[in-house]
Amino acid sequence: MIDGITIELTDFDISLWTNHSKLKFNVLTSVDTGELIGSQKAYYNGLEFIIEPKGKVKIKGSIHKYYNDGLHNGDRFTFDDFTKAVSQLSEFGVVPEQAILRGFEIGLNLDTSNSKIDTKIFLDSILYCKGVERSDMEISGKAGYGYRFKTANTTYKFYDKMEQSCLQSEMLRIETKFTKMRAVENYGILTLSDLLNKEKLSKLIKDKYLKFIDETIFFEWDQIKTTRKLPVKYKSIFKDLRNPDWWIKDDRCRKERNKNKKLLETLINKYAKRNIKTILKDLILLELQAFSRTKKGDRYTEFESLQSWIESNSKNATKKKTDTPCIVWCDSTDQGEVKKEKRYCEVCGKEITDQRKGSKYCSDNRKCRDKAYNLKISEKRKTKRLKQEKEITKIIKEIGSQLQLVRTTNPKNKRNHPKGKTMRKTSIVVSAHGRKRYFHGSAARYFIKEFEKKTETKDINPKNKLKTA
Structure with missing residues (x-):
């Protein structure tokens, strides 16, 4: 982070x-x-x-x-x-x-x-x-x-x-980005060692990072294109609320600004198909959990100041239930009607309010649930690949002048290509200091690519260029 x-x-x-x-x-x-x-x-x-x-x-x-x-x-x-x-x-x-x-x-x-919401939509929604x-x-x-x-x-x-x-x-x-250190002087962060203090760092993240995201106003134009469905008393003010220039020119006090912000978010929650800020908080939540996780286990208690934010946003960024009587906001035309709180699929954003309580994904098919599972698997593969590429780069960099590389292709190891072509798995054997290392598949192809780059720039002795076996 x-x-x-x-x-x-x-x-x-x-x-x-x-x-x-x-x-x-x-x-x-x-x-x-x-x-x-x-x-x-x-x-x-x-x-x-x-x-x-x-x-x-x-x-x-x-x-x-x-x-x-x-x-x-x-x-x-x-x-x-x-x-x-x-x-x-x-x-x-x-x-x-x-x-x-x-x-x-x-x-x-x-x-x-x-997430079914691309980066451009997130950027365009900032008001x-x-x-x-x-x-x-x-x-x-x-x-x-x-x-x-x-x-x-x-x-x-x-x-x-x-x-x-x-x-x-x-x-x-x-x-x-803290351009001047007086922005963090109240947190006791003065030296690089202070950033290694989990208590100081977690408090800083909560106050200076998560709080600013809570205060930022997001509005997805396509979700409420017209004011047709809005109550009459909010149609006029809504045209101003969705205008980014109006917020900048507004010279009202902070209390008045927060009142307008809450009104806009209330209208979004009631009349829009999805709340882009809620989805964004879910993505942040996943990254925060990964950031604070240590190799000792899956507990995050070492970052205590982040716990309140993580817990309050752990269920689609909604507030915890309390025993306080619920007051439902509604207009004059539907007094007495208590509407269900809308819930949306965490992957595609489709409304799943009518599904059983606790559902996170669409129940009509396994597509969204499988995507969520595959996301976790691909993250593990990505981490493994980056670690292997870093190891390969280090080998070429440190012992490149003594490197002997042999490219091999096992004729028995074949697999079918979707277009009907026959393919063989690429493998290489790297010999250095009398020790042999084996790399296969994408790792082998990455090694060959980086090795040839070094050879072209004369960082490695040309005599040790790739040999084919």
Whole structure:
């Protein structure tokens, strides 16, 4: 969940960097005098190492990408992963207690590929956030892939992670970036070690991340296209409520603004087929549970400050039942009618109010239930594949010059292609330091692809190019 960081190191010996084999520093020099101009900078696995002229030493960049060997930051980044990444920084002399935070980001990558609501719909539904005008985020020089809401100390972002990181599946990124540390000074977060404190971090996530999502107003235009079904007394105000410019120009007090927000959400819950904010909270809930889970088990009690939000949103983001008498909001034409609370399929969004209590998916077929199950299975496969690819990249990088690679195809191991073609499973045997490693299928094809890239750039001795057996 922690991604971008900017830290300043104190009591630091600069020679640890200047003599480090993995850091190659560049600096501008004057043509006339040869004098160094500006800061010395080195880049390694998604992080920028900076030595300023006055002696300050800083690290900027994505610690998530650093954990993935600089490849990407588009997968899940748990608290355990963050802890490992911080420990890996000790290679460059980073002591968490002496690393002062100058800015950092917290955010989640939400997989929207199986929610029946794509990333663009989520982005287009944002009406209001923190009372500031939104600005477009550019990705690869093109606008329209996300929005940024910038306040005095914090920047809030919603954008298409698939487009930014060239991923294979739909991914929505929601992020809170602290540009000035006074935004978090009340939480006692001053150094990198404070982000390793689960109590401080969970309280920060709840107040500065989850709360801002609760306060953000979402409205899906297609769900209530006209005011025909609305009560007469709300038709006029509804035209303003669904207009994003109206919320920005509105100079009413916070109490009045919250009243209008609650009215709009009430109308959405009653007259729209689905509530996009509820679906978004469900996606966030799944990621939060994965973020806070440790290898010791499936309990999340170490992040106590997140429990209230997780528990209150665990059933389609609805409030817990109480013994308080229920007051049903309705217009004058249907007084006395108590309407059932609408429920929707967690996968396709279809209304399932008439199904038995506790149903999560459509009962007319197993399609949605199977999709939910397959999502869990694909997540496990994705994690396994990324781990294997990281291992392959490490082998090629560290012992590439001594690598002997043999590609084999077992003629007996055949399978039928959907188009009627005969296929053979690709396998490779890697020999290094007298030890043999075997890779099969997609892992073998990935190894061959990366190996050939290195060979073309002359990072590996051409004599050790791929042999066919």
